[in-house]
Amino acid sequence: MFRRTFLCLGCVILLAGLSACTHLPRESATRTVGVVQVDLTPDYPVRMNGYGGRRAEFEGVEQRIRAKALAIGSDAEGPSILITVDNCGVPEWIRTELLKRLASKRVTSERFAICSSHTHSAPMLNGVLPTIFGVPIPPDHQRNIDRYTREFTDKLEQLALAALADRKPALLAWTKGEVKFAKNRRKPTPTGFQNAEYPEGPTDHELPLLRVTSPEGILRAVLVNYACHCTTSGLNKIHADWAGSAQLAIEKANPGVVALTAIGCGADQNPYPRGTYELADKHGQSLADEVARLLKDGKFTELRGPLTGVTKRIELPYDKLPTRAEWEAAAKKPGAEGLRAKFALAKLDKGEKIADRLPYLVQVWSFGGDLAMVFLPGEVVVDYGLRIKRQFDGTRIWVNAYANDVPCYIPSRRVWDEGGYEAAGAMVYYNRPTRFDGTQETRIFSAVRALMPKGFAASTK
Numbered sequence: 001m002f003r004r005t006f007l008c009l010g011c012v013i014l015l016a017g018l019s020a021c022t023h024l025p026r027e028s029a030t031r032t033v034g035v036v037q038v039d040l041t042p043d044y045p046v047r048m049n050g051y052g053g054r055r056a057e058f059e060g061v062e063q064r065i066r067a068k069a070l071a072i073g074s075d076a077e078g079p080s081i082l083i084t085v086d087n088c089g090v091p092e093w094i095r096t097e098l099l100k101r102l103a104s105k106r107v108t109s110e111r112f113a114i115c116s117s118h119t120h121s122a123p124m125l126n127g128v129l130p131t132i133f134g135v136p137i138p139p140d141h142q143r144n145i146d147r148y149t150r151e152f153t154d155k156l157e158q159l160a161l162a163a164l165a166d167r168k169p170a171l172l173a174w175t176k177g178e179v180k181f182a183k184n185r186r187k188p189t190p191t192g193f194q195n196a197e198y199p200e201g202p203t204d205h206e207l208p209l210l211r212v213t214s215p216e217g218i219l220r221a222v223l224v225n226y227a228c229h230c231t232t233s234g235l236n237k238i239h240a241d242w243a244g245s246a247q248l249a250i251e252k253a254n255p256g257v258v259a260l261t262a263i264g265c266g267a268d269q270n271p272y273p274r275g276t277y278e279l280a281d282k283h284g285q286s287l288a289d290e291v292a293r294l295l296k297d298g299k300f301t302e303l304r305g306p307l308t309g310v311t312k313r314i315e316l317p318y319d320k321l322p323t324r325a326e327w328e329a330a331a332k333k334p335g336a337e338g339l340r341a342k343f344a345l346a347k348l349d350k351g352e353k354i355a356d357r358l359p360y361l362v363q364v365w366s367f368g369g370d371l372a373m374v375f376l377p378g379e380v381v382v383d384y385g386l387r388i389k390r391q392f393d394g395t396r397i398w399v400n401a402y403a404n405d406v407p408c409y410i411p412s413r414r415v416w417d418e419g420g421y422e423a424a425g426a427m428v429y430y431n432r433p434t435r436f437d438g439t440q441e442t443r444i445f446s447a448v449r450a451l452m453p454k455g456f457a458a459s460t461k
Helices: 092-105 139-165 241-253 275-295 325-331 337-351 384-391 413-418 439-452
Strands: 031-039 066-072 082-086 114-115 169-177 183-186 187-188 194-195 206-213 217-225 258-263 270-273 306-319 357-367 371-375 396-402
Touching: 031 217, 031 258, 066 139, 066 217, 066 241, 066 357, 066 371, 082 258, 082 275, 082 439, 092 114, 092 139, 092 241, 114 258, 169 187, 169 275, 183 258, 187 413, 206 275, 206 396, 241 258, 270 396, 325 337, 357 439, 384 396, 384 439, 413 439
Parallel strands: 082 114, 217 258, 371 396
Antiparallel strands: 031 066, 031 169, 066 082, 169 206, 183 270, 187 194, 206 217, 306 357, 357 371
16 A cells, blocks of 8 residues: 655754854744655556667665655745755646645745755656657556656645645754765766766855754754755666665654755766665765864854745757748657657647747745755756855855756756756757757846845855
8 A cells, every 4th residue: 555654843953052042042043843754656567768769667675765844934924935855856847736726835936945955766757858758658657657757746835735744933044064975977078978977077066054942942943955966877677876875874863853955056976886775875965074073163153044945947048949841850760869850759749839938937935144045947957056155155155956857857057058968958858949049048047046035145255
């Protein structure tokens, strides 16, 4: 039977020294926070997403997958909900459906964020990487994908409601650490960029950590973020990759605590070494070790300011679209390129237009002047995270990618100019008609600047 298990926190361990950084009375920083989790592992086979050559339904469960939620703020304030999910990508249409279901609870788009871990070993959801397999999905496989997508959406609704019900007085504080298993994977070669370890390429090794404690200092939850693909393993079993291994290791070290992992701008970053479940555990343990160090010795900033959320929907134009004749020629090709062309021709035959731009939702949460969190959809390359923290006060900035939608890769202008998989080649697997027109970075940064509170301007010292 498909189990629906929510784990609300009760008994947790007391950590010494958690209030060391408090400079005002605790009451000034107290707010209400709910923390819950749900198991997302299906008990029937489903085709997994992330690798086009892996077309069989999954063969077993190596590590169970979960979703976690933080609900922050009272009904009077208007609650904010952040959900982390062990999945390759949660599409925006599921987020939109959840907002409809949660409207009676005063949950708004500005205060609702979903962060996918982008593990390549979780069940496929409708709307994410629809052409990745290069051939149509068999009807019996599609039925199981449809079933899982329905149950997944229902579980996220129940998760959000449970998080709201679990709210109780809490303190939030944050700090930053560092882990180093991510490395750039865009290796330049005489024939173009190869997906291979490239230590000379840009990386972002920061590990921001949000801590949730009771007013008495008892640890309830930690949220961490790291800019790295969840692609340590590619076998045909359910597994949450290094992000899931990190959660389990953190929770083992802190019984009763819920650990949440989000992903930064790591679309061009891979975990190294890679290839086995054991390596995913090793990377996850290295992250958990840094969390343990930070919980013990880290200098935390207590978040006293009110939590506000803002969004801005923009459009990212594509380059020149293929003509019908070009689609017809492409449809004769094997693999994902041919399948994408057939999808395009089917739309044209119904009198529909091929979209010439991608809708894109930029979101910013701020805790007064203490911390600003940026949420960017898609597989965002590392240049964005580095630039956001450079152009604003990076000591108070946290950047989440794979957030609220995973529509395709989001290359920087540098990566777009260089070309290769992240710049253009991967668009075929997301069923996007072509690459962007090169203005995507400028447009996204204009939106971030418009949303970022003035107090987070970069220091001129």
